[in-house]
Amino acid sequence: MPTLAEARALDAADPIAGYRKQFALPPGVIYLDGNSLGALPLGTAARLGEVIRREWGEGLIRSWNSADWIGMPRRVGAMIAPLIGARADEVIACDSTSVNLFKLIAAALAMQAPKSNGGRKVVLSEPGNFPTDLHLIAGLEAQGLAERRLAPPEELKAALDDSVAVLLLTHVHYKSGAMHDMARLTRAAHRAGALVLWDLSHSAGAVPVDLNGCEADLAVGCGYKYLNGGPGAPAFAYAARRHHEALQQPLTGWMGHAAPFAFTDDYAPAPGIDRLLTGTPPILGLAALEEGVRLIAEIGVERLAAKSHALSEFLRVAVAQTAPGLPCVSPQDPAPRGSQLSYRHPEAYAIAQALIARGVIPDFRDPDILRLGLAPAYLRFEDCWHAAQALGEVLASGEWERAEFRTRAAVT
Amino acid sequence: MPTLAEARALDAADPIAGYRKQFALPPGVIYLDGNSLGALPLGTAARLGEVIRREWGEGLIRSWNSADWIGMPRRVGAMIAPLIGARADEVIACDSTSVNLFKLIAAALAMQAPKSNGGRKVVLSEPGNFPTDLHLIAGLEAQGLAERRLAPPEELKAALDDSVAVLLLTHVHYKSGAMHDMARLTRAAHRAGALVLWDLSHSAGAVPVDLNGCEADLAVGCGYKYLNGGPGAPAFAYAARRHHEALQQPLTGWMGHAAPFAFTDDYAPAPGIDRLLTGTPPILGLAALEEGVRLIAEIGVERLAAKSHALSEFLRVAVAQTAPGLPCVSPQDPAPRGSQLSYRHPEAYAIAQALIARGVIPDFRDPDILRLGLAPAYLRFEDCWHAAQALGEVLASGEWERAEFRTRAAVT
Numbered sequence: 001m002p003t004l005a006e007a008r009a010l011d012a013a014d015p016i017a018g019y020r021k022q023f024a025l026p027p028g029v030i031y032l033d034g035n036s037l038g039a040l041p042l043g044t045a046a047r048l049g050e051v052i053r054r055e056w057g058e059g060l061i062r063s064w065n066s067a068d069w070i071g072m073p074r075r076v077g078a079m080i081a082p083l084i085g086a087r088a089d090e091v092i093a094c095d096s097t098s099v100n101l102f103k104l105i106a107a108a109l110a111m112q113a114p115k116s117n118g119g120r121k122v123v124l125s126e127p128g129n130f131p132t133d134l135h136l137i138a139g140l141e142a143q144g145l146a147e148r149r150l151a152p153p154e155e156l157k158a159a160l161d162d163s164v165a166v167l168l169l170t171h172v173h174y175k176s177g178a179m180h181d182m183a184r185l186t187r188a189a190h191r192a193g194a195l196v197l198w199d200l201s202h203s204a205g206a207v208p209v210d211l212n213g214c215e216a217d218l219a220v221g222c223g224y225k226y227l228n229g230g231p232g233a234p235a236f237a238y239a240a241r242r243h244h245e246a247l248q249q250p251l252t253g254w255m256g257h258a259a260p261f262a263f264t265d266d267y268a269p270a271p272g273i274d275r276l277l278t279g280t281p282p283i284l285g286l287a288a289l290e291e292g293v294r295l296i297a298e299i300g301v302e303r304l305a306a307k308s309h310a311l312s313e314f315l316r317v318a319v320a321q322t323a324p325g326l327p328c329v330s331p332q333d334p335a336p337r338g339s340q341l342s343y344r345h346p347e348a349y350a351i352a353q354a355l356i357a358r359g360v361i362p363d364f365r366d367p368d369i370l371r372l373g374l375a376p377a378y379l380r381f382e383d384c385w386h387a388a389q390a391l392g393e394v395l396a397s398g399e400w401e402r403a404e405f406r407t408r409a410a411v412t
Numbered sequence: 413m414p415t416l417a418e419a420r421a422l423d424a425a426d427p428i429a430g431y432r433k434q435f436a437l438p439p440g441v442i443y444l445d446g447n448s449l450g451a452l453p454l455g456t457a458a459r460l461g462e463v464i465r466r467e468w469g470e471g472l473i474r475s476w477n478s479a480d481w482i483g484m485p486r487r488v489g490a491m492i493a494p495l496i497g498a499r500a501d502e503v504i505a506c507d508s509t510s511v512n513l514f515k516l517i518a519a520a521l522a523m524q525a526p527k528s529n530g531g532r533k534v535v536l537s538e539p540g541n542f543p544t545d546l547h548l549i550a551g552l553e554a555q556g557l558a559e560r561r562l563a564p565p566e567e568l569k570a571a572l573d574d575s576v577a578v579l580l581l582t583h584v585h586y587k588s589g590a591m592h593d594m595a596r597l598t599r600a601a602h603r604a605g606a607l608v609l610w611d612l613s614h615s616a617g618a619v620p621v622d623l624n625g626c627e628a629d630l631a632v633g634c635g636y637k638y639l640n641g642g643p644g645a646p647a648f649a650y651a652a653r654r655h656h657e658a659l660q661q662p663l664t665g666w667m668g669h670a671a672p673f674a675f676t677d678d679y680a681p682a683p684g685i686d687r688l689l690t691g692t693p694p695i696l697g698l699a700a701l702e703e704g705v706r707l708i709a710e711i712g713v714e715r716l717a718a719k720s721h722a723l724s725e726f727l728r729v730a731v732a733q734t735a736p737g738l739p740c741v742s743p744q745d746p747a748p749r750g751s752q753l754s755y756r757h758p759e760a761y762a763i764a765q766a767l768i769a770r771g772v773i774p775d776f777r778d779p780d781i782l783r784l785g786l787a788p789a790y791l792r793f794e795d796c797w798h799a800a801q802a803l804g805e806v807l808a809s810g811e812w813e814r815a816e817f818r819t820r821a822a823v824t
Contacts, residue, residue, distance in 0.1 A: 024469035033473045040469040045461070048696070052460055056642055057436040057452040061445045061773060064823040069643055071822075096691025098665030099511055106555070127677055132666035132691065135679040139664035143518070145555060150677065175675075224692070230468055231481055231695035252551035253510030254544035261824045263587075263778050265539055265562065267547040279508025279544065280636065283643035284460070284696045361473060366675050410483075411476040412673045 001321040002314060007385040010314065016303050016377070022295060023228075023378040030360045030383045030390075034375025035202055035340055038228030044291040051287045072286040073234075073255075073277055079293045080227070080236050083301050084200060084219065085210035090238055092273045093223065093286060097201055097235040098132045100220040103249040103276055104237060105136060105168060108195045108218060109145055110248045112165035120165035122147045124194070126156065130174045133199055137168065153178075156185065160192035166218075167194050171209065172202035172338030175365050177330040179207065179338050183214040190215070201225060204236075205296045206339035206376065208305050211238060218243070223285075226304075226339070226375060228292030234285045237276045244272050253278035299377055307376035308339040315372060315384040316341055322392025329369065343370045349412060353405035354394045360387050364412055413733040414726060419797040422726065428715050428789070434707060435640075435790040442772045442795045442802075446787025447614055447752055450640030456703040463699045484698040485646075485667075485689055491705045492639070492648050495713050496612060496631065497622035502650055504685045505635065505698060509613055509647040510544045512632040515661040515688060516649060517548060517580060520607045520630060521557055522660045524577035532577035534559045536606070538568065542586045545611055549580065565590075568597065572604035578630075579606050583621065584614035584750030587777050589742040591619065591750050595626045602627070613637060616648075617708045618751035618788065620717050623650060630655070635697075638716075638751070638787060640704030646697045649688045656684050665690035711789055719788035720751040727784060727796040728753055734804025741781065755782045761824060765817035766806045772799050776824055 011017055024040040025031060031039060055063040064070050078088035094100070105123055112120040123137045127150040140146035151159035160167065167189040172179045182198060189196045197218040203209050205226030211219055217240055223233030239247055248269070254260045255277035258268040269275035296304070313334050319326065319341070327344045331337040345351055345368060352364040363371040372387065394400055423429055436452040437443060443451060467475040476482050490500035506512070517535055524532040535549045539562045552558035563571035572579065579601040584591045594610060601608045609630040615621050617638030623631055629652055635645030651659055660681070666672045667689035670680040681687035708716070725746050731738065731753070739756045743749040757763055757780060764776040775783040784799065806812055 024465070026470045026472070029472070031472060037468075037473045037476075039472065040464065045464050045469070048460060048464055049457070052452065052457050052642070052700075053436070056449075057457070058438045060438070060441070060443060060451065061449045061775070062768070063643070064449075065821040069823075095507070095511065096665070096694075098667070098691035099507065099663060102663050102665075102690075110554070129677075130666075131669065131672070131675050131677070134677050135664045135666055135669060138679040139662040142522070142660060142664075143555070143557060143662050230464070231475070232692045232698075234694070235691070248554060250551040250555050251511060251514050252547045252554075253508070253514075254542075254547055255510070257543065257547060260543070261778055263543050265541075265543065265546050267550040278514075279510035279647070280644045282508075282646070282694055282697050284700060285694050286644075288464075288696060356474070363473070366673055409477040411481075 001318055002385065004382065004385050007381040010381040014307060016299050016307055019295070019299055020378045020380065025378060028359045030387050032360065032362045032372045032374065032387055035225045035373035036363050037231055038225055038292060038375060039378055041228055041291050041295050044230065044288050047287055047291050048284065051284065069281065069283050072283065073281050074274065076286055076290045076293060077236055077273065079290065079297055080204065083297060084204055084221070084238065085212050086238050087212065087241060089272055090241055091236055092276050093234050093236045093289060094277055094281065095235060097220050097222045098136060100235050100237040101133060101136045101199065102139065103251050104197050104218045104220060105140055105146065105166060107247050107249040108166035108197060109140065111246055112195065118162060120163055121145065122149045122164045123166050123168055124149045124151065124156065124159055124164045125168045126150060126153055128175070130170050130199065130201065133168060133170060157188050160188055160194060162193060164192060164194040166197050168197045170199040170201065172207060174202055175369050176342055177338040177340040179336045182216065186214045186216050202338050205301065206304060206308055208301055216240065223289045227289065227296055229289030230285065233289045234282055239273060239276065247275060249276060251278040255279060255281065296377060304376045308374055309334045311374045311376060311379060311381065311384055312337060312339065312341055314381055315374065315388060318385060318388035319391060322388045323395050326395065339376065340371055340373045344368050345370060347400060349408065350400040350405040351394055354400035355390055358390050358394070360390045366412060413730055414797065416794065416797050419793040422793040426719060428711050428719055431707070431711055432790045432792065437790060440771045442799050444772065444774045444784045444786065444799055447637045447785035448775050449643055450637055450704060450787060451790055453640055453703050453707050456642065456700050459699055459703050460696065463696065481693065481695050484695065485693050486686065488698055488702045488705060489648055489685065491702065491709055492616065495616055495709060496633070496650065497624050498650050499624065499653060501684055502653055503648055504688050505646050505648045505701060506689055506693065507647060509632050509634045510548060512647050512649040513545060513548045513611065514551065515663050516609050516630045516632060517552060517558065517578060519659050519661040520578035520609060521552065523658055524607065530574060532575055533557065534561045534576045535578050535580055536561045536563065536568065536571055536576045537580045538562060538565055540587070542582050542611065542613065545580060545582060569600050572600055572606060574605060576604060576606040578609050580609045582611040582613065584619060586614055587781050588754055589750040589752040591748045594628065598626045598628050614750050617713065618716060618720055620713055628652065635701045639701065639708055641701030642697065645701045646694055651685060651688065659687060661688060663690040667691060667693065708789060716788045720786055721746045723786045723788060723791060723793065723796055724749060724751065724753055726793055727786065727800060730797060730800035731803060734800045735807050738807065751788065752783055752785045756780050757782060759812060761820065762812040762817040763806055766812035767802055770802050770806070772802045778824060
């Protein structure tokens, strides 16, 4: 077990430790759930006050031009781009991850399904992928447009036959934290004539992602996890520049039109990434997301990823000693691991509640996963040390057995 | 021309005049664009500060339960329900109007398209309907799921043949302000075996709407116009209770699942209106919308509609005298008219800019419509008097001919 002094020495040597001050972290709380809802950047509260009072209250409708509200989806998308290895004009911030998944799965199918292309309509994913990814394939399946095929990771390559239109995978698994080899799987899909759609929800802002380098086709990601955009923040969507011209997504709302303010009856898609837009941009959410992304982009994904690895190795070693019987389901090797450590226990829910009562906030994922998320922008080695201690004590004391910790809330 | 004293007497007698104080209206501005972006309720800034600093900053992930974030789409939907003649469990606040249109057009098609039902796939609307409504039909058409048919209002009944799956109309026209007879058209559609989907974007919070009384099937509406939810606020969706069980919409994200936190691979829709949800609810936007709706619901749609009629009649008479040559394209009878007056002029854009320079903010709708929106919650008769004066002066002086007023901005 590393000592508290060792943890503090690591914090003292951490080149990005100073950024913690830019987040509003409640006193007495160790927050290991930044991969479910990122913490509040201090600048966000001030920015939102400005957007609400000055831009909306005083500027009113004029702010669509004067505050460039209309440009926000593109502007925030361009700020996210370097975090995921994309060009500025390949990313746009809009809607939810789920809605963007629907757009891009449907767009991939529209490119692949024509008979001239063999009528490919299989969307290949893995069982246990984040539910919304699988559910949205089901939505298109119910419309008769898709056929869902699931294969476990080790069988994905074999499942990539000539009926597969698109391979849809979450880069870092939400439960286990296991990270797919994006370059290898993208190549395999391309060899089979399939497109690839990456869900970067648990990657963006925490681990290195190189969409362009991997020649990835499409991607989506979440704004409210490591990007700290606030609860239910707008998400983002990526399409490689080479696909823009052919990209046909079905949510053809007015904001994706080539000339939204010409008010024409017929739809003509905007020339670039804008064609992924649908409705009026959610300005409050985008302003909060912009502040979160600004901070993460300033720190830079290399420094964040390096710290994430160091934090998770520190925590892994510590928990192995404070809770030696607790099986870790995350990769033991930090290289293919996202910014989290997950443990399996049949009473994971109650254990999570007992930890929360002690001021350590982890996450529980049904049915038996205790997930410790490590947001490198604001988490300290000292926090990890205390969390490992608390987890050991909760397990040793059996305090999680109290009835109050076993009563499930609406959101678990 | 009514006198300024008469306008002030009407304001003094206005039973809802006191609500104006609850909005942050910039001094020196007469705002006739509340039907494009509603004004900021003073309570919203305080509420958002609370949501950001306390609920997000301190509560972090716990606020999904403790602040009932998870219940917000239903809670705000229930608050909107009485404004549109719906039951509380028939309305949900989520996504954008455009995304909700897609869901409900697709859901109507899923109900109507089966061969056993004659394979109906025509979506009937009118030319010149708000573009996003028409564009979203086009999106489903490109997927091979819909067939778009447009007929002018007087030919809609004749166009309702046995191939029509759903009649999609905007209740109050965004350009002209003309209001469809919801009861009559809903009956006509039902007689033809079609469903009806009403777009209430320019109705909700300004004119009486009785979805249940008309036996309407489906509806959507906008949160950022008369509901004052802020720029790009979440929208709402309505489905009559009798349709809930059969309602199958394709944006089957995890939040519409019967048990989102069970994290299952297979999709099972939530039992009621929740099945219209897709992604994680946008909390900042929903909190702002909740404040806007709270105020409008407190005033009540009857008082708002009565004042709207009185304001628009006052303004119509005044403009007829200050700008006698300007053709009004809105219905002259206040009964079938929404809360606006629209005028046609080939230089409507420049005229709108000249008015803005004088502190009167109207709207311009391409190519030649000057639209004066009347948000009854905060607009005064005195404002209408000044607006009519300003319009008369701008036209008489020809000041709109200045080059600066003719340069188009990105958003018009």
